[in-house]
Amino acid sequence: MTGVAVVAVDRLGRRPLLLGGVSGMVISLFLLGSYYLFLDDLAAIAVAALLLYVGCYQLSFGPIGWLMISEVFPLRLRGRGLSVAVLVNFGANALVTFAFSPLKAWLGAGIVFYVFGVTAILSLFFIFFIVPETKGLTLEEIEAKCL
Template sequence: MTSLKYVCSMALKISFGPISWLMVSEIFPLRTRGKGISLAVLTNFGSNAIVTFAFSPLKELLGAENLFLLFGVIALLSLVFVVTSVPETKGLTLEEIESKILK
């Protein structure tokens, strides 16, 4: 049931999951966008695999409470990153976003 809640929250865009997919499509210059997106997707799936494979050993090592506390701290750090470092791109074309990021 917990994994269903996780998937639903990601699908409904009420978490930080969609931000990485949205950013990937906007941050690379047009000339390198294809290679950049493929590398970012590989990194995203690789990170997910690391979390998946490390979850059980970390749960045994830290305990469930501490592990979820660690995940909560990571989530708070990601919130700080998004609020302070991710530029607003609503209503901008890809060319305008590129010039805004490259300033």
């Protein structure tokens, strides 16, 4: 799916791939939550939801997140901006990784996946209302558009 994103990103744009991919992630997270709460005898649901999640992530946040952080910072701040963005990205990954087991023990896996699903819905709103489309723009045009 990363290959599909790489081939399609300049034709379709960043925002459509982000919105479509994250929408698929929302569906998969709610399917996973439902599997753990209501459908635990249907393992195929969990497998399908995991495959959907990975595919949609690799179509959206996986490659496009890295692409966009290299585009949206003004040239004079790009080095520091990228450093902070990468730090926040890896910090958030570590937080999710280390918090998952304690949250699962406290709330149960189904609720944790629902919470992740709600977080993904919030990211859809962020993408829709805040993230600029940078398809076909030079770095200078992106800088002028984002400031």
